[in-house]
Amino acid sequence: MSIQHVFIISKAGSLIYSWENKVNESISVEKTYEWPLDLKLSYIDQKATVVFGENDKVKLRYTISAINSINVINGKFMEDDEEKDLLTYLEDKKNYPLTLTFNSPQLTANEKIILSSMFHSLYTIAAQVAPTPKSYGIECLETTQFKLHCFQSLTGIKFIAVVSESFTQSVDGLLRKIYEIYSDFALKDPFYAIDMPIRCEKFDDALNATLEKYENTSAVTI
Incomplete structure (x- = not known):
């Protein structure tokens, strides 16, 4: 799969949701x-x-x-x-x-928490040292093997997607769609408290369906 990881980080910098591609886990x-x-x-x-x-x-x-x-x-x-x-x-x-x-290496739960907190700090630093006012911080990081994209909502929630070089769809569009799913299925869940880990089956189902759709579309485009 071209989509490797999805992370949602709270305004305070804690990891509240993570998804990872399990297809290549046994490579x-x-x-x-x-x-x-x-x-x-x-x-x-x-x-x-x-x-x-x-x-x-x-x-x-x-x-x-x-x-x-x-x-x-x-x-x-x-x-x-x-x-x-x-x-x-x-x-x-x-x-x-x-x-x-x-x-191949797999991120442990503890590593995901550490990396999320680290990215939150780097994002904040990038926004503060930017030469222009009202900077939104880090939007994209590129390496030789993957790209990391970030979208921050108005309330400070960060939505992150890690994709491979072969992913051809708009990652910004994907992140905004995940934000919509978060608003529709997590925030509207009466049992969910803001900034707490997301434990919602409907959210999981909607996210998986969206990721599968984007993945299939990317494969067809290639």
Whole structure:
């Protein structure tokens, strides 16, 4: 899917809703390596993670899920009925060649909260240092792999969409549509309190339908 993430951030900077594309969640990359290994790995949250030396297929923050088709759990794997540490194993020349399976990174709930708060701060700074008055802060951030678009409502709620380079539809139009859905299904829900996490089935259904529509339209355009 071209739409990768959707975030809604409250006026105070807290994350109140997030949606992520689950289609590519299980994507993995398998590659055979000779000695010496041209990747720098480090344990992050007990997972062997790429921190330096990315290439066309294996990117930064990719984690190793298997070695020679043997599952790796918390940096450990079994070989000849013996538990072995992955990084120690990779440092031994006699173990090569070997095949590693990498999984693409997935944002944890805690990471989403941290990134939302960080973006809120950057947005505020951008609005304050702008040379023109009444600046709306960050509207678009572009990288080599994705684009991040932001729309802020008059009440200070931020609607963010992270899309791939292949997405051809108007992201501003998508964000405004999400704002309409938020107004119709979240704010009008008698059990919903403003600036609190959104827990509304009708909101979820309407958002999913809208994202699917935009995704299909983008695919047809391509």
